Amino acid sequence: MSLTLYNTLTRRKEPFRPIDPANVRMYVCGPTVYDYAHIGNARPVIVFDVLFRLLRHVFGETHVTYARNITDVDDKINARAAQEFPSLPLNEAIRQVTTKTETQFHADIAALGVLPPTHEPRATEFIRRDDNKVDMVRLIEDLVARGHAYVAQDHVLFDVASMPDYGRLANRSLEEMEAGARVDVAPYKRGAMDFVLWKPSKPGEPAWPSPAGIATPGRPGWHIECSAMAGALLGDVFDIHGGGIDLVFPHHENELAQSRCAHGTAVMANYWMHNGFLQVEGEKMSKSLGNFITIHELLETKTFGQQPWHGRVIKFAMLGTHYRQPIDWTVGRLVQARATLMDFADVVSAVSPADAPHADVIAALSDDLNTPSAISILHGIAKSAQRNAESAAQLKATLQFLGVYGEEKRGDFAVGVEARSVDAAQVESLIGARNAARKAKDFKEADRIRDELAAMGVQLKDAKDKTTGEIVTTWEVKG
C-alpha cells in the first residue's frame, strides 16, 4: 500500500515516507478560542481526522502521533474578554473566555465523529516551561543568538533577510511581498516583512517575563506558539504539518522560518498539507452577510435549513468534496449526505462489522485522501451487500473506520425532522385492518386506511417475504 500526499512545499503529489515508521508525526493548527468554532474551522478538523485514521491503519494505531493545538493567547481573546466580562480583572476574564470556548469546541467536534488527537497543547503552556522541553522563550533566545532575530523597542523581531529561502512555502519572493505590502511598516523594523516574535504587554494585559534581556514583560507573537508546541511534542523535524490554505502565508511561512532557523534544520516538516476554503450558499462566509454559521448552530439549532443536523451527516457532507477543492456549504449537500447515510444505516445497522475496512477504500484514501472516490466505492459495496452478507459487514467496518457511522439507525440521522408522536399499537392495528381489507379485495377500504395513516405521517412499505411469498408491511414516521 503506497500512500501519496500532495505537498504544498513542492506543489505536487509525493509518495509518503515517514522519518520513523514507528512514530509518524503530524501537527495541525487548531482553533483560537475566543468564539464558537464555525463550519470553516470544522474542515481541517474533519480532513486531518481522516488522515490520522488512515495513518493509524497503515502504520499501526500506536505508531502515529497527532498534535492539534489550542491557541489561548491572542489579542482577539483579550478583546473579547474585556467586552464580555468588563467587571473582572482581564486575566480572569480571559480565563473565562478560553475555558468556555474550549469546552464548547470539544463538545462540537465530538459530535462530528472525530478522534481526539494524541496531544492537544495550549499555547500558554509553552511560553515558558521548566521541564526542559522547547518553549517559546527559548526559541526566541536561540533565534537572537543565531542572528535571525533582533530586539527593537522591547519587541523581538524575526529578520527575514537572514533566511535565504524565506517565501518558499508560499511560493513568492521577498521582493514580491514587499512590493505588494499594503500595511504601514513599523518604524523599528529592519525589513518590511520582518514579523513579531515577542511584543511588550501593557499593564493589565497577559504578560510573561521577556526573553533577550528585555525588561518589560511581554507576550508572544502569533506564529511562535506553533513552533514551540510542534518542537516540544514532535521534535525539530517531523512528518506532516496541516491547516487551512489561508494559513500558508503568513502563518506557516513564518512558523517554518522560526523553527528552521532556531533549530538549524533544512525543513520543519517534510509534508505541508492545506485544505481548501469554504463558502456558504455561494457566498463568502461573513458575519456582515449574515451567513456565518457555527458548528454549534448546525448541530443544535434551526438556523441552517430550518433544522438541526446530525454530526456525522456534517462530516459525511464535508468528505463528499476532495479536501483541496473549494467547497460550497449548502443545505442541499447536507440533505443528500443525510439520505446516503440513512440508506447505509439500513444496510448495516443489524450486522456485525468486519475486521478491517475495505481495501479499495483504503486505496482511494491513499491517493491524497480521495474521499469522494472512497464514497463512490462505499456505494458499490452497499449495492453488493444486497445479496452478500460479507459486503454488509465490510461496509459497516469501513463506515466506522471513517468515523461517519457508529451504531445509528436510519431515523437517528434525521435529528431535524420533527417526529410526530404516533401510537404504535394504533398503527399496527390499522395496518392489520388494511391487510384484512386487502385480503377481502376491499381495496377502497384498504386505500382509505393507507390515506388515514399517511395523514398521521406514517409511510407504509409493502414487501414480499422472499421465502414464503407473504406480504410483509413495515412503516416509518415521515416528517
Add this chain to the structure above:
RNA sequence: GGCCACGUGGCGGAGUGGUGACGCAGCGGACUGCAAAUCCGCGUACCCCGGUUCAAUUCCGGGCGUGGCCUCCA
C-alpha cells in the same frame, strides 16, 4: 496592483491524451389490485478562443467568471 487556486450533465462530485467513476433528481421497465418501497435499465457533461497532437475535457498560451492570500481569517 502582485501571487495562487478553481470552472465537469438538472444538482453534487471524482477522474483521464483515445471505451461517459459515483450519488441525488429525472425517464423506462419489473414487482404491486393501485401506490410507496425495492430491484433492473437509461445520460454522447467537461467556461470561451487559439495552439501542440493521429486524437484534448485532460497538455500549452490567451480570455472570461468565481474564490483565496498579500491585513494574527481554517
